[in-house]
Amino acid sequence: MAYFDAASAAPLHSVARQALLASLDEGWADPARLYREGRRARMLLDAAREAAAEAVGCRADELVFTSSGTRAVHAGIAGALAGRRRVGRHLIVSAVEHSSVLHSADVHEAAGGSVSQVAVDRAGSVDPAAYAHALREDTALACLQSANHEVGTEQPVAAVAELCRRAGVPLLVDAAQSLGWGPVDGDWSLLTASAHKWGGPSGVGLLVVRKGVRFSAQGPVDERESGRAPGFENLPAIVAAAASLRAVRAEAAAEAARLRELTERIRARVPRLVPDVEVVGHPVRRLPGVVTFSCLYVDGEALLHELDREGFSVSSGSSCTSSTLTPSHVLRAMGVLSEGNVRVSLPAGAAEEDVERFLEVLPGTVAAVREKLGAPTAAAVAREEDVLVVDSLGKRCPIPVIELAKVIGDVPVGGLVRVLSDDEAARLDIPAWCEMRNQEYVGEEPADRGTAYVVRRVV
Amino acid sequence: MAYFDAASAAPLHSVARQALLASLDEGWADPARLYREGRRARMLLDAAREAAAEAVGCRADELVFTSSGTRAVHAGIAGALAGRRRVGRHLIVSAVEHSSVLHSADVHEAAGGSVSQVAVDRAGSVDPAAYAHALREDTALACLQSANHEVGTEQPVAAVAELCRRAGVPLLVDAAQSLGWGPVDGDWSLLTASAHKWGGPSGVGLLVVRKGVRFSAQGPVDERESGRAPGFENLPAIVAAAASLRAVRAEAAAEAARLRELTERIRARVPRLVPDVEVVGHPVRRLPGVVTFSCLYVDGEALLHELDREGFSVSSGSSCTSSTLTPSHVLRAMGVLSEGNVRVSLPAGAAEEDVERFLEVLPGTVAAVREKLGAPTAAAVAREEDVLVVDSLGKRCPIPVIELAKVIGDVPVGGLVRVLSDDEAARLDIPAWCEMRNQEYVGEEPADRGTAYVVRRVV
Numbered sequence: 001m002a003y004f005d006a007a008s009a010a011p012l013h014s015v016a017r018q019a020l021l022a023s024l025d026e027g028w029a030d031p032a033r034l035y036r037e038g039r040r041a042r043m044l045l046d047a048a049r050e051a052a053a054e055a056v057g058c059r060a061d062e063l064v065f066t067s068s069g070t071r072a073v074h075a076g077i078a079g080a081l082a083g084r085r086r087v088g089r090h091l092i093v094s095a096v097e098h099s100s101v102l103h104s105a106d107v108h109e110a111a112g113g114s115v116s117q118v119a120v121d122r123a124g125s126v127d128p129a130a131y132a133h134a135l136r137e138d139t140a141l142a143c144l145q146s147a148n149h150e151v152g153t154e155q156p157v158a159a160v161a162e163l164c165r166r167a168g169v170p171l172l173v174d175a176a177q178s179l180g181w182g183p184v185d186g187d188w189s190l191l192t193a194s195a196h197k198w199g200g201p202s203g204v205g206l207l208v209v210r211k212g213v214r215f216s217a218q219g220p221v222d223e224r225e226s227g228r229a230p231g232f233e234n235l236p237a238i239v240a241a242a243a244s245l246r247a248v249r250a251e252a253a254a255e256a257a258r259l260r261e262l263t264e265r266i267r268a269r270v271p272r273l274v275p276d277v278e279v280v281g282h283p284v285r286r287l288p289g290v291v292t293f294s295c296l297y298v299d300g301e302a303l304l305h306e307l308d309r310e311g312f313s314v315s316s317g318s319s320c321t322s323s324t325l326t327p328s329h330v331l332r333a334m335g336v337l338s339e340g341n342v343r344v345s346l347p348a349g350a351a352e353e354d355v356e357r358f359l360e361v362l363p364g365t366v367a368a369v370r371e372k373l374g375a376p377t378a379a380a381v382a383r384e385e386d387v388l389v390v391d392s393l394g395k396r397c398p399i400p401v402i403e404l405a406k407v408i409g410d411v412p413v414g415g416l417v418r419v420l421s422d423d424e425a426a427r428l429d430i431p432a433w434c435e436m437r438n439q440e441y442v443g444e445e446p447a448d449r450g451t452a453y454v455v456r457r458v459v
Numbered sequence: 460m461a462y463f464d465a466a467s468a469a470p471l472h473s474v475a476r477q478a479l480l481a482s483l484d485e486g487w488a489d490p491a492r493l494y495r496e497g498r499r500a501r502m503l504l505d506a507a508r509e510a511a512a513e514a515v516g517c518r519a520d521e522l523v524f525t526s527s528g529t530r531a532v533h534a535g536i537a538g539a540l541a542g543r544r545r546v547g548r549h550l551i552v553s554a555v556e557h558s559s560v561l562h563s564a565d566v567h568e569a570a571g572g573s574v575s576q577v578a579v580d581r582a583g584s585v586d587p588a589a590y591a592h593a594l595r596e597d598t599a600l601a602c603l604q605s606a607n608h609e610v611g612t613e614q615p616v617a618a619v620a621e622l623c624r625r626a627g628v629p630l631l632v633d634a635a636q637s638l639g640w641g642p643v644d645g646d647w648s649l650l651t652a653s654a655h656k657w658g659g660p661s662g663v664g665l666l667v668v669r670k671g672v673r674f675s676a677q678g679p680v681d682e683r684e685s686g687r688a689p690g691f692e693n694l695p696a697i698v699a700a701a702a703s704l705r706a707v708r709a710e711a712a713a714e715a716a717r718l719r720e721l722t723e724r725i726r727a728r729v730p731r732l733v734p735d736v737e738v739v740g741h742p743v744r745r746l747p748g749v750v751t752f753s754c755l756y757v758d759g760e761a762l763l764h765e766l767d768r769e770g771f772s773v774s775s776g777s778s779c780t781s782s783t784l785t786p787s788h789v790l791r792a793m794g795v796l797s798e799g800n801v802r803v804s805l806p807a808g809a810a811e812e813d814v815e816r817f818l819e820v821l822p823g824t825v826a827a828v829r830e831k832l833g834a835p836t837a838a839a840v841a842r843e844e845d846v847l848v849v850d851s852l853g854k855r856c857p858i859p860v861i862e863l864a865k866v867i868g869d870v871p872v873g874g875l876v877r878v879l880s881d882d883e884a885a886r887l888d889i890p891a892w893c894e895m896r897n898q899e900y901v902g903e904e905p906a907d908r909g910t911a912y913v914v915r916r917v918v
Contacts, residue, residue, distance in 0.1 A: 003496055008489045009691065017483060024476060028661065030467040034763050035772035037462055067526030067662065068690030074679045100689070103679035196691060202487065203526065203662040203693030219678065220533045220562035230559070231527030232468065232655060234662030237696070304493050313494035 002354035003313045006197075007149050007177060007290055007345035013199030016244035020201055020236050027235040032223065041235055048235075048242035055245045056191060056208055057183040063208045064225035065238045069176045069194025072205035073100040075217065075228060076172050076190050080141045081108060083214030084170070088138020089113040094126045094145065094155070095333035098174055101143050102329070114138075122431060123282040124153035124334045131160045135167045142171050146178040150330040150343055151281030152263075152290030154178070158186030170213050177287055179206075180248045181256055189213045195241035198248050199348065203234045204241040248348060255348050256288040262355045263291040266344060268445035271454060273363045275414075279443040280336045283427060289346040294331070297370050298340025306365045307342070312358055315343040340366070387416045392426070393450050400426045401433050404455060408439060411457050416442065422450030430455065461813035462772045465656075466608050466636060466749055466804035472658030475703035479660055479695050486694040491682065500694055507694075507701035514704045515650060515667055516642040522667045523684035524697045528635045528653025531664035532559040534676065534687060535631050535649050539600045540567060542673030543629070547597020548572040553585045553604065553614070554792035557633055560602050561788070573597075581890065582741040583612035583793045590619045594626045601630050605637040609789040609802055610740030611722075611749030613637070617645030629672050636746060638665075639707045640715055648672045654700035657707050658807065662693045663700040707807065714807050715747035721814045722750040725803055727904035730913060732822045734873075738902040739795045742886060748805040753790070756829050757799025765824045766801070771817055774802045799825070846875045851885070852909050859885045860892050863914060867898060870916050875901065881909030889914065 003011065012020075027044045029037035046060075053060040066072040081091060093105050095117045105115045116134045118126050131142060142164050147154045157173055164171040170189030178184065180198030184191060190213060195204035207228060209215045215228075222230045248255075263286075271277050276296035295303065300316035307314055317328045331341060344358070388411050392400035400421040407417055419430060427444065430453040434441035442454040462470065471479075486503045488496035505519075512519040525531040540550060552564050554576045564574045575593045577585050590601060601623050606613045616632055623630040629648030637643065639657030643650060649672060654663035666687060668674045674687075681689045707714075722745075730736050735755035754762065759775035766773055776787045790800060803817070847870050851859035859880040866876060878889060886903065889912040893900035901913040 001495075003488075003494075005489070005492065005494070005496075008492060009487060012483055012487050020483070021480070024471055024479070024660075028468060028471050028655070029462075029772075030464070033464065033467060033772070033774065034760065035462075035464070035767040036460075037464075037772055067530065067693070070681065070690035071526065074689065078678075099681060100679065103681060103689070107679045194691070196487070201483075201693075201695070202691050203696055205690075219537075220559065220566045222529065222558060222562060230533065230562070231529035231664070232653070232661050234526070234660075234693070234696070236660070237662055237693070301493065308494040313488075313492070313496055315492065 001311045002351070002358065004344045004346055004350070004358070005313050005315045006347035007343065008315055009196045009202070010199040010347050012201060013244040013247055013348075015247035016200050016240040019243035020240035023236040023239040027239055031233060031235065044239050045233060045235055048238045051242040051246055052206060055183065055249055056179070056193075056206065058191070058208050059211065061226070062210055063206060064228045065233065065241075066205035066207050066225070066229045067203055067231065067234060069192060069197065069205040070100040071229070072192035072194070072207040073098070073174055074104055076192050076207050076209070077101065077104040077108070077141065077143065078218040079209070079215045079228065080170055080172060080190055080213065081113065082216040082218050084140040088136070088140050090116065090136050090139040092116045092118060092131065092134045092139060092142040094118045094120060094143070096120050096124055096148050096150075096330045097143060097145055098149055098176065099329075101145070101174055120333050122334055122336060122435070124148050124151045124280070124330065125282055125285065126155055126160070128156050128159040128163055132163045135164070135169055139167070139169045142169055144171060144173060146173050146175040146184050147287045148281070148330060149177050150328055151292045151334070152177075152287040152345075153282040154285040154287065157184055157188065161186035161188045164189075177290075180245065181252050181288065182249070195237070195244070198245055200241035200244040201237040203237045251348065259288040259346050259348070259350065262346060262350065262352060263289060263344070264446060265355060266291045266359065267443055269359055270362065271442035273359060274366050277442070278337045278440070280331065280334060283444045289350070290343065292341065292343045294337035295340030295342070295366050296337060297373065298366055299369065299373060300339065300341050302369045302372065303340055303342060303366065306369055307361070310361045310365060312361070315345070316341050340369075387411075387418060390417060390419045392419055392421045392423070394422065396423050400453075401429045404430060404433065405437070408437075408455070408457055413457050413459070415457050417455045417457070419453040419455065420447055420450055421453060426453060427451070460770045461810070461817065463803045463805055463809070463817070464772050464774045465806035466802065467774055468655045468661070469658040469806050471660060472703040472706055472807075474706035475659050475699040478702035479699035482695040482698040486698055490692060490694065503698050504692060504694055507697045510701040510705055511665060514642065514708055515638070515652075515665065517650070517667050518670065520685070521669055522665060523687045524692065524700075525664035525666050525684075525688045526662055526690065526693060528651060528656065528664040529559040530688070531651035531653070531666040532557070532633055533563055535651050535666050535668070536560065536563040536567070536600065536602065537677040538668070538674045538687065539629055539631060539649055539672065540572065541675040541677050543599035546599050547595070549595050549598040550574045551577060551590065551593045551598060551601040553577045553579060553602070555579050555583055555607050555609075555789045556602060556604055557608055557635065560604070560633055579792050581793055581795060581894070583607050583610045583739070583789065584741055584744065585614055585619070587615050587618040587622055591622045594623070594628055598626070598628045601628055603630060603632060605632050605634040605643050606746045607740070607789060608636050609787055610751045610793070611636075611746040611804075612741040613744040613746065616643055616647065620645035620647045623648075636749075639704065640711050640747065641708070654696070654703070657704055659700035659703040660696040662696045710807065718747040718805050718807070718809065721805060721809065721811060722748060722803070723905065724814060725750045725818065726902060728818055729821065730901035732818060733825050735899075736901070737796045737899075739790065739793060742903050748809070749802065751800065751802040753796035754799030754801070754825050755796060756832065757825055758828065758832060759798065759800050761828045761831065762799055762801060762825065765828055766820070769820045769824060771820070774804070775800050846870075846877055849876060849878045851878055851880045851882070853881065855882050859912075860888050863889060863892065864896070867896075867914070867916055872916050872918070874916050876914045876916070878912040878914065879906055879909055880912060885912060886910070
C-alpha cells in the first residue's frame with residue numbers, strides 16, 4: 001500500500017492531528033464572543049494567524065483563513081479585480097493554473113471582463129517576458145502559481161512579481177503546492193494556499209492580501225476574517241493547519257532533499273523501463289515530490305486501476321477533473337502527451353522501498369494495459385547494446401546537439417542515445433531538437449559528471 | 460462554569476468527536492479519486508449525505524455540504540435567485556432573518572434586485588398573511604427562518620411554504636436553529652443549516668435544493684458537491700456532522716422537554732427577580748433551549764462581563780454582531796427593548812443546578828451594573844403584598860383584560876397584577892393592553908390552572 005498522491009491531498013500530519021484534538025475541546029466556541037470560551041477561541045485563532053503569517057512571511061493582519069484553497073482563490077481574485085475596477089477589467093493568468101483560478105477567470109470573462117492566458121513551454125514554465133508582454137494599461141490583476149500541481153514545475157514568481165510591481169499591477173500567487181516547502185519569494189501582492197496540501201486538515205485555506213493592495217470583497221460578507229471570508233471560523237482545523245505548517249517547515253529541507261532523490265529515480269528510470277513514455281515537467285525547477293509521465297497507447301483510468309490493484313495510489317490527467325478523466329488542460333498547454341498520464345506525488349515520509357517497488361511493478365502494469373487495449377506493439381525497449389553514448393562534457397552548445405544529430409542515424413529505430421553534457425543550455429536544446437526532428441526526448445538522468453540526456457530514435 | 464450560548468455554537472457532541480477522530484484516518488483523501496483511499500473517502504461522503512438527507516427529510520441528491528451555514532445561505536439564495544431570474548428579481552425575507560440572509564438580500568439589492576422585508580409582531584413571529592401580501596408576479600424567492608436565533612420564536616414555516624407553493628414561488632428555510640430538534644415541516648423548496656449549531660463540528664453547512672427547483676449556482680464552481688459548493692470537501696467534519704445530527708435527533712424529544720422546562724423557569728422567574736425586565740420572544744411557539752430578556756438601564760457588554768465573572772457564558776444583542784454590540788436588528792424589528800439584552804441558550808445536557816444558580820446570581824449582577832452606570836433608581840421590586848391576583852379562569856376574552864384594567868389602579872406604581880387565565884387569547888391581549896396603556900407586561904408564569912400573566916403598574 002503506497003499513497004503517492006500528495007498533490008491532491010496529503011495524509012494528516014501527526015502535529016495537525018494533535019492540534020486538532022486539543023482544539024476540539026478548547027476551540028469550538030465563537031471567537032467573536034466576549035465570555036471565556038469565546039476569548040479562548042479568539043486566542044487560539046490569533047495565535048494560529050500569527051503562526052501562519054510567520055510561515056508565509058506576511059503580517060498577521062494581512063492573512064485570513066478561508067474554508068479551502070479554492071475559496072481563497074475565488075475570493076482573492078474577485079476581491080482584487082473589484083478593488084481595481086477603475087483601472088480596468090483585464091486579468092492575466094497562466095495557461096497551467098489550477099482550475100480554481102481558471103474558473104474565476106471564466107466567471108470574470110462571462111461578466112464582461114477580459115482575460116489573457118500566458119502560454120507555457122514544454123516544461124510547463126511561463127516566461128516572465130510573456131507576462132510583461134501581457135500587461136496592459138487596463139490590467140487589474142495577474143495570477144501565477146508558485147508551482148504546477150500536475151507536473152511539479154516551479155514558476156519564476158519573483159521575476160514575474162517584479163515585472164508586475166513595476167507596472168503597478170498586483171500579482172496573486174497560488175502557492176497551494178509549494179507553501180509547505182517554504183515561503184514564496186518575491187514581491188507578490190496576494191497569496192493563496194490550502195492546508196490539506198501540506199498535511200493540515202481539509203477545510204482550511206489561506207488568503208493573504210498585502211497592505212496597500214486595493215481589495216473589495218465580493219458577495220455577501222460578514223464581520224468574520226476582516227470581512228473577507230464569511231461564516232463561522234473552522235477553528236480546530238485552523239489551529240491544526242497553522243501548527244502543521246510550522247511542523248512541515250521544520251522538516252522541509254531534509255525531506256525535500258530525500259524526496260527529490262526519489263523522484264529523480266523515477267524521472268530517470270521510467271523512460272528506460274517503459275517504452276514510449278514521456279516524462280513531463282521541468283527536470284530541475286520542480287517540486288521535490290512530484291514526477292509526471294505519460295505512456296503512449298495507455299488508457300489513464302485502466303492504468304490507475306491496475307496500479308491501485310498493485311497497491312499504488314496515483315493520479316492521472318488533470319488533478320481537478322480526474323473523476324471524469326477529461327484531458328488535462330495543463331498537459332495540453334505544455335504540448336506534451338496526455339494519454340496514459342500518471343502523476344506520482346510523494347507525501348512527506350514516503351518510503352524508498354515503495355518507490356522501488358513502484359518502479360518494479362510499473363513496466364508490467366503498463367504492458368498489461370497496452371495488451372488489453374490491443375495497442376499497436378510499441379517499439380521494443382532498447383537493449384543495452386542499442387544505447388549509444390555521446391560524451392559532450394566540457395563542450396558548449398550547440399556542440400552537444402550537433403553531436404547528437406550526427407549519431408542518431410547510428411542506432412536502430414527504438415534505440416537510445418545518451419548525450420552527456422555539463423552545459424545548462426543542453427537541458428533546453430536537446431528536447432527542443434527532438435521536437436524539431438520528431439525524435440523522442442526520453443528525459444535526463446544524473447551522471448557521474450554533468451547530466452545524461454536520453455533520446456530515442458523514432459524516425 | 461456554565462455555557463449558555465448554544466445558539467451561537469454548541470459544544471461538540473461526543474458522537475461528533477468520535478466520528479471526527481475515526482474519519483481523520485479514513486477520510487482525508489480526495490473522494491473524487493479512483494484509488495482505494497479516494498473510494499473510501501467517497502463511501503464516507505455518500506454515507507454522510509444519506510444520513511443527513513434522512514434527518515432533513517429529503518433525497519440524498521438534493522443535499523450538498525457547504526463550508527458553513529452562512530455559505531449555505533449565500534449559495535442557496537444566490538442560486539435560487541439566478542435560477543428564476545426570468546421570472547423577476549424580487550426577494551422576500553422576514554425582518555428577523557439571520558444576518559447571512561440579510562447580507563445576501565443587501566447584495567441582491569445592490570445588484571439591482573428588489574427586496575421586501577416582512578415585519579414581525581412583538582413576539583418575533585411573522586404572519587403568513589404578510590408573506591402572502593408580499594408575494595408578487597416577479598417574486599423569485601422567499602426566505603423564512605424556521606426559528607429565530609436571538610429570541611427563539613418559531614416561525615409558521617408550513618403555512619408560508621403553502622402560500623408560496625400556491626404562488627409558484629420557492630421558499631428557502633434557514634433551519635440553522637432548529638434542525639437538531641427535528642425536520643422542518645411543510646412543503647419548502649430550499650433549506651439551509653449549520654452543523655455547529657446542533658453539536659457538530661464547525662466547517663460544515665447543509666444546502667438542500669428540492670428536485671424541480673430552478674437553481675443556477677453563482678460564482679466560480681467546480682465539480683464538487685453537484686457544482687454547488689466549490690472546494691475540497693471537509694470530509695472528517697462532514698462525517699462528524701452527519702453522525703451527530705442522528706445522535707442529537709435520537710435524544711431530541713426528551714432533551715427538548717427538559718430544556719423547555721428550564722427555560723420556562725427563566726421566563727417566569729426573571730421578571731419577578733429583576734425589576735424593569737422584558738422577556739422577549741414567543742412564550743409558547745419557541746425553541747426549547749432559548750430564552751431572551753432585556754434589562755432597562757443596563758449596558759449589555761457590562762452585564763455580559765459580570766455574568767462571565769460569575770461563570771455564565773451568555774450572549775447579548777445580535778448574535779451576529781455581538782463583538783461590536785450594535786443594537787440587534789431582531790429586537791428592533793420586534794419593537795422590544797434591546798438594551799441590557801441577554802440571550803440564554805441552553806446546550807443539550809445543560810444542568811438544572813446551573814440554571815438555578817443563574818437565577819440566583821442574575822438579580823445582584825443586574826443591580827450592580829445599574830449601580831455602576833448610575834442608572835436612575837429602578838422601580839423597586841414589588842413586595843409580595845404589592846401583588847394583586849385577578850382570577851379570570853374560565854372566562855373568555857375580553858373579560859381577563861377588562862378585569863385587569865379595573866384593578867390596576869389598586870396597586871401602587873411598581874406593584875404587580877397577576878391575571879390568571881386559561882383563555883389562549885389572553886396571551887396576546889394582555890401584553891397588547893400593556894402596550895396601549897403604557898403599563899409593563901412582565902411576562903407569564905405557569906399556574907396551577909391556566910397561566911398567570913404578570914403586569915407591573917408603571918403609570
